Amino acid sequence: MFFQLKTVEDILDIIGGLDGPADETRVSLTDALDRVLAGDVISPEALPGFARSSMDGFAVRARDTFGATEGLPALLEISGEVAMGAEPDRGIAPGQAARIATGGMLPEGADAVVMVEYSQALDERTVEVSRAVSPLENVIGPEDDVRKGEHVLPRGTRLRPRELGVLAGLGLDGVAVVRRPVIAVISTGDEIVPVDRTPRPGQVRDINSHTLSAFCTRLGAEPLGLGLVPDRFDRLRERLLHGLERADSVWISGGSSVGTRDLTVQVLESIDGMEILAHGVSISPGKPTILARRGRCTVWGLPGHAASALVVAEILLGPFLRRITGERGEPLPPHGSVEAELSRNIESAPGRDDFIRVRLHRKEGRLVAEPLFGKSGLISPLARADGLLRVDRFTEGLYQGARVTVRLFGA
Amino acid sequence: MFFQLKTVEDILDIIGGLDGPADETRVSLTDALDRVLAGDVISPEALPGFARSSMDGFAVRARDTFGATEGLPALLEISGEVAMGAEPDRGIAPGQAARIATGGMLPEGADAVVMVEYSQALDERTVEVSRAVSPLENVIGPEDDVRKGEHVLPRGTRLRPRELGVLAGLGLDGVAVVRRPVIAVISTGDEIVPVDRTPRPGQVRDINSHTLSAFCTRLGAEPLGLGLVPDRFDRLRERLLHGLERADSVWISGGSSVGTRDLTVQVLESIDGMEILAHGVSISPGKPTILARRGRCTVWGLPGHAASALVVAEILLGPFLRRITGERGEPLPPHGSVEAELSRNIESAPGRDDFIRVRLHRKEGRLVAEPLFGKSGLISPLARADGLLRVDRFTEGLYQGARVTVRLFGA
CATH class of the missing domain: 3.90.105.10 (Molybdopterin biosynthesis moea protein, domain 2)
Structure with a gap:
């Protein structure tokens, strides 16, 4: 029933309330x-812990340069040179200056640096300073950083x-x-065969194990591939229990055929302590998405179609992974979204959020978003899309030429 | 001399002409x-290699449904059900229909699928179809994907x-x-100590080995840490030769003090077959950047300051790594750049491109870019910036409130 579906915002709220990551670990x-x-x-x-020059030039006592101009330069005695990486072996007395390079440590007595551009060594012992410096000028103080x-x-x-x-x-x-959260990834479906097996007529290869595992890796989680399971209650239950023991979250994709549509829910309901938080989300694709929890472990039921599963991943599993990896704060700018011009009219059913894959290209200098349509279940458009265009549940469609915001794929 | 400096575009042109990646490798x-x-x-x-249903419903011969309406439905005989993942054991004859789920293989004789919403099974043997379907409707053909x-x-x-x-x-x-290109990373400077050593007064820890190696990893290259070298001709030359033998590119950061500023160039000039392609770039920070080549191996000389080295990495080493990792095509949209409003006036010297670190925040719903100034050489602003604002060499400054494009950090 449509009115029982949760919205994207409902699910994001639920995610925000889930337990964050528990364990920590030490890394180099x-x-x-x-x-x-x-x-x-x-x-x-x-x-830096010591006063450091931020310029090449001469370390000086600022007051010795007061009033110095090109016409009336100050003459200072060169006391020596500060070696990089070492404490100066002597300080400077009034009227003295020490050669210093960027990053060098100020000698005792010096409180400013005259840039090399405003200092001219007349001989080995004398430098002419043609510009006054104030105390601390061109100096990074010990606690400045x-x-x-x-x-x-x-x-x-x-x-x-x-x-x-x-x-x-x-x-x-x-x-x-x-600690990197461990995500158990399970593909279900009687028609699914592993990638290295040649499908017989009626069979297709397992895509979701690969795309969802890669998605986890990209977002800082550790995928744990639990392979393929046929659409059988006992087999799926056994594999799910296995995942619940070993992972922080279990992702089950598939079960899209009539008889098995609710298999994941039936299996979840059969497990003690399992709480179903959402059964159906008002997004397209992705409506059959399920979210459940037992203790700290979260279970996601995802559509079987690879493209649909990846849309749900972008919209919901990305925020979920950020939550359980402990990452704080939304990236401030709408990271990876661009404004573009819609290439054609789009119709959309009210009451659900449509996420339409679009390809971006430039036309006469303007960025154009071209919706990629086609029968759902195709895999070839997967790699052609650059991002997703959301047509929200209050909008019945968008006109050609509309300014739209395209959310670039994050993984 | 300023007029001898290369521009960012010059360097990007040179990068475009460098040898691409040579070797390939096979991975699972x-x-x-x-x-x-x-x-x-x-x-x-x-x-999919076989005709596949894209909906739940009944596989039919389209012509058997022609003219069917809610008022005048077509009555078809149910011949059985298509099992998922298997070739149907029988075809359908005229006037027949077979139950089929999304992803199921069409039986011989069927050329369309009636959605479950428009079909009602009256009993075990009979289904009522209330809407006509055209041939291939709700069907993914064998070569459609x-x-x-x-x-x-x-x-x-x-x-x-x-x-x-x-x-x-x-x-x-x-x-x-x-093959992942190998990047040898060398830090130079008499004042630099490894991270695990306590710096004495005048010394600072090695930052660039860590930031530049991480930058490589992020962009698909393999860093090879060659550690610290003091500012000595023979030591740097020996370490560089070591890198040239083992890596696709050698990155040397440091040498910012007066005496050592040109050490990297002197070392490069002493190596047979080394061609210096650029010595100085009209960007700030990053002016002392050096680019050289021997055979297929490229050498970069980078500023010693961590923040300056990372700006050069974002602007020049990112495109360089994309070139030698073989990645084709600029990401079409200006990936990871956002429009924002400048929070204050900025002055900029003409003749060079200034890259100013900015922090982004929202103010009354608008995205505001706040320039982060401060003495160069500080490390603490490193993590506060969200991106870079370019003030190009033809612009003397920007006013508060200007609409600017901020390039978000890519690594």
């Missing part, structure tokens, strides 16, 4: 890429190359991250 | 995610979950992909 920096921080990172020290005890990265941050750079700078070689 | 489907196809994929067979010999995926395609689905559907369990 070299293994931390794309992992999610299990706790806030607090700086154990100040950075990071203060000791500062919260540098919040829990739930996914570690990209930039965040790894911050951790490296702080010397945090080991970091606590969320 | 489970290892193929994010790999790049080394050749076109041509379908070895037609899909993929024709035998069809080019389904072009060379240079990066395999995402969707493309893996197409390969799985075709039974292509092994696929030829481009």
